[in-house]
Amino acid sequence: MTGHHQALALLLFSGFVAVTLGITTWVSRRRQGSAEEFYAGGRLFSPMENGFAIAGDYMSAASFLGVTGLIALYGYDGMLYVVGFLVAWLVVLFLVAELVRNCGRFTLADVVAARMSERPVRIAAGTSSVTVSVLYLVAQMVGAGSLVALLLGRTSGAAQTWAVIGVGALMVVYVSLGGMRATTWIQIVKAVLLLSGTVALTALLLLRFHGDIDRLLLTAAERSGHGRAFLAPGLRYGGTWTARLDFISLGLALVLGTAGLPHILSRFYTVPTARAARRSAVWSIGLIGGFYLMTIVLGFGAAAVVGTGAVRGSNAAGNTAVPLLALELGGGAASTGGTVLFAVVAAVAFATILAVVAGITLASSASVAHDLYASLRRSRGRRRGRARSEVAVARWAAVGIGVVAIALGLLARDLNVAFLVGLAFAVAASANLPVLLYSLFWRGFTTRGAVWAVYGGLIPALGLVLLSPVVSGSPASLFPDVDFQYFPLQNPGIVSIPLGFLAGWLGTVTSDEVADEAKYAETEVRSLTGAGAA
Amino acid sequence: MQSSDDRPRGAGDGPESSAENQEDRGVPPSREATHEDPWYDTLASGWGEPDGTGVPAAAVPPARGEWGGADPRARDVYVEVQRSAAFQEVRARYRRFVVPGVAVFLVWYMSYLVTATTAPGLMARSVAGAVNVGMLAGLGQFLTTFLFAWAYARHARLRRDRAALELRWDTQELTRGRGGAS
Numbered sequence: 001m002t003g004h005h006q007a008l009a010l011l012l013f014s015g016f017v018a019v020t021l022g023i024t025t026w027v028s029r030r031r032q033g034s035a036e037e038f039y040a041g042g043r044l045f046s047p048m049e050n051g052f053a054i055a056g057d058y059m060s061a062a063s064f065l066g067v068t069g070l071i072a073l074y075g076y077d078g079m080l081y082v083v084g085f086l087v088a089w090l091v092v093l094f095l096v097a098e099l100v101r102n103c104g105r106f107t108l109a110d111v112v113a114a115r116m117s118e119r120p121v122r123i124a125a126g127t128s129s130v131t132v133s134v135l136y137l138v139a140q141m142v143g144a145g146s147l148v149a150l151l152l153g154r155t156s157g158a159a160q161t162w163a164v165i166g167v168g169a170l171m172v173v174y175v176s177l178g179g180m181r182a183t184t185w186i187q188i189v190k191a192v193l194l195l196s197g198t199v200a201l202t203a204l205l206l207l208r209f210h211g212d213i214d215r216l217l218l219t220a221a222e223r224s225g226h227g228r229a230f231l232a233p234g235l236r237y238g239g240t241w242t243a244r245l246d247f248i249s250l251g252l253a254l255v256l257g258t259a260g261l262p263h264i265l266s267r268f269y270t271v272p273t274a275r276a277a278r279r280s281a282v283w284s285i286g287l288i289g290g291f292y293l294m295t296i297v298l299g300f301g302a303a304a305v306v307g308t309g310a311v312r313g314s315n316a317a318g319n320t321a322v323p324l325l326a327l328e329l330g331g332g333a334a335s336t337g338g339t340v341l342f343a344v345v346a347a348v349a350f351a352t353i354l355a356v357v358a359g360i361t362l363a364s365s366a367s368v369a370h371d372l373y374a375s376l377r378r379s380r381g382r383r384r385g386r387a388r389s390e391v392a393v394a395r396w397a398a399v400g401i402g403v404v405a406i407a408l409g410l411l412a413r414d415l416n417v418a419f420l421v422g423l424a425f426a427v428a429a430s431a432n433l434p435v436l437l438y439s440l441f442w443r444g445f446t447t448r449g450a451v452w453a454v455y456g457g458l459i460p461a462l463g464l465v466l467l468s469p470v471v472s473g474s475p476a477s478l479f480p481d482v483d484f485q486y487f488p489l490q491n492p493g494i495v496s497i498p499l500g501f502l503a504g505w506l507g508t509v510t511s512d513e514v515a516d517e518a519k520y521a522e523t524e525v526r527s528l529t530g531a532g533a534a
Numbered sequence: 535m536q537s538s539d540d541r542p543r544g545a546g547d548g549p550e551s552s553a554e555n556q557e558d559r560g561v562p563p564s565r566e567a568t569h570e571d572p573w574y575d576t577l578a579s580g581w582g583e584p585d586g587t588g589v590p591a592a593a594v595p596p597a598r599g600e601w602g603g604a605d606p607r608a609r610d611v612y613v614e615v616q617r618s619a620a621f622q623e624v625r626a627r628y629r630r631f632v633v634p635g636v637a638v639f640l641v642w643y644m645s646y647l648v649t650a651t652t653a654p655g656l657m658a659r660s661v662a663g664a665v666n667v668g669m670l671a672g673l674g675q676f677l678t679t680f681l682f683a684w685a686y687a688r689h690a691r692l693r694r695d696r697a698a699l700e701l702r703w704d705t706q707e708l709t710r711g712r713g714g715a716s
Contacts, residue, residue: 083643217665221664275690522609528694529698529702530698531706
């Protein structure tokens with residue numbers, strides 16, 4: 001990769017950073033410092049704007065670069081990922097979006113705590129939300145580091161370190177100064193950039209094959225070296241039954257995890273009503289579905305145009321498939337077109353990471369300030385001026401989370417990004433989804449049930465990962481020299497998700513407390529009608 | 535770029551709402567008008583209502599205590615509404631659509647996932663040219679997701695929205711009447 005690529009990519013990326021910093025300044029010019037404004041952007045976004053912002057939050061670098069790379073390397077098996085990512089949105093739309101908008105104010109814990117004894121529930125839900133966010137955040141930071149190194153052609157550790165620190169610093173600035181309003185506009189700008197880039201690449205690719213997708217697929221199969229097997233499942237997740245079960249576990253985590261991701265849930269609070277929340281979910285399903293259809297075409301296109309061997313040669317995980325495809329589609333490494341397209345794709349990928357990271361940081365700072373800090377401080381009996389000071393705490397929490405994410409991102413530099421994202425989804429599905437669904441739909445759900453549901457999903461999910469081959473016992477694990485591997489699967493979802501639901505049920509039936517009828521009536525009426533909604 | 539601050543409530547909310555927004559603009563939203571109008575996306579009850587600049591009022595009540603601390607008589611309102619026939623009907627419509635819907639798409643997705651991992655031979659069966667059963671099933675998942683989303687939004691818009699909005703106003707009216715300022 002030549003200096004031209006780097007210079008142009010850096011220039012475009014600096015342009016994006018300048019625009020986003022401009023948005024942040026422009027937004028914070030008129031800020032009033034209310035919690036409503038900081039956490040929910042004043043709840044004045046339109047469904048279309050919020051739909052784009054949700055899509056921007058969800059379409060991470062893991063999908064743009066990671067999944068296309070998986071398709072380029074393994075064909076059909078990469079496609080299984082995007083199906084899970086998309087179908088998950090039906091769970092969000094049907095069961096969560098409207099009801100959460102009506103019942104909560106800023107965080108997931110709001111919905112649960114309204115019915116229960118507040119402190120323990122808020123602390124539990126806040127802890128699991130922060131855990132999920134930090135896992136997701138580390139995945140993005142690790143991705144940022146390796147991308148910078150790969151795309152700028154510097155594989156040295158220093159470039160990677162500075163990339164992680166730079167991304168962390170920028171996200172702290174966006175969030176602590178601009179709050180939800182700045183973060184939302186950054187998501188919207190990023191979603192438009194990413195979608196335009198993807199549409200342009202897909203159009204160029206289809207032009208090259210004269211619109212003949214059949215020929216594109218056959219060429220991909222031929223150049224992959226696998227023949228027709230490339231177009232059918234089994235290349236990556238075939239083989240042993242453990243591998244197959246592992247994939248089913250991942251698929252389950254993907255489809256149930258989205259509805260428990262704190263940064264996705266908090267996006268529904270930025271619109272005025274439940275009806276607007278529903279419409280923003282429909283918008284985002286359209287945008288995300290279209291985007292994933294194009295990533296499938298681009299993934300097979302990379303195999304057909306660049307060749308699976310060349311993709312693997314550039315990056316063993318396939319993360320550079322799309323940039324390489326852009327280089328080829330523009331006319332090759334020596335041409336101006338190739339240079340420009342490559343730089344555009346690289347800049348879009350950076351922008352993607354930056355925006356996703358800002359969204360997660362905001363959601364986790366809300367959990368820290370609104371759930372954890374507020375509950376812990378209240379126990380000491382001070383309530384004075386809490387609305388204002390809570391926002392101040394949230395701003396500082398964003399700084400703290402930034403520092404933690406930078407540190408973990410540097411430590412976990414060599415972990416696989418897709419694995420970390422899968423783990424975040426598994427924890428969200430095990431710890432957040434059961435408690436959320438039980439509080440919305442189960443009349444007899446009690447405080448103990450809520451607390452058990454959270455910890456009963458969170459602890460097994462994290463514990464099973466510690467005992468899995470990811471951490472020890474195999475050459476590819478985090479600590480290859482020791483062996484305390486007792487759980488064969490990489491993704492804990494298939495065990496920990498049912499455990500979360502089971503623990504919630506068990507906690508409820510064993511508790512002495514009788515669920516408050518009036519409070520459940522209030523939750524039910526509010527969730528379906530929007531009466532008294534914030 | 536457009537500022538999100540200085541738009542009227544409900545703006546950008548789709549073509550069908552534009553007519554109502556024209557009428558609402560500049561006029562303080564009267565309770566009677568909004569009661570009749572399911573397209574009117576209302577903000578919070580009482581607080582968080584935009585002031586003259588269209589920015590929500592800065593005063594934010596505490597997150598806690600607003601539910602539990604309400605007047606006990608106001609809490610009874612929710613039980614009353616929950617038992618009313620109108621609410622039972624809205625809830626039944628929601629559940630009659632959502633429960634079978636969730637069951638169908640989860641079963642369809644899980645059977646796709648399990649078939650792809652356990653029976654790759656079936657998925658590899660060729661249909662036409664490069665297209666095989668697996669490709670069709672994968673695209674089918676995309677198609678059904680879009681269809682389900684469309685059907686849900688349509689069902690909610692036609693069968694639930696108006697009734698839910700009426701219940702919302704009735705409930706808030708009752709809460710205010712019984713419990714004083716809510």
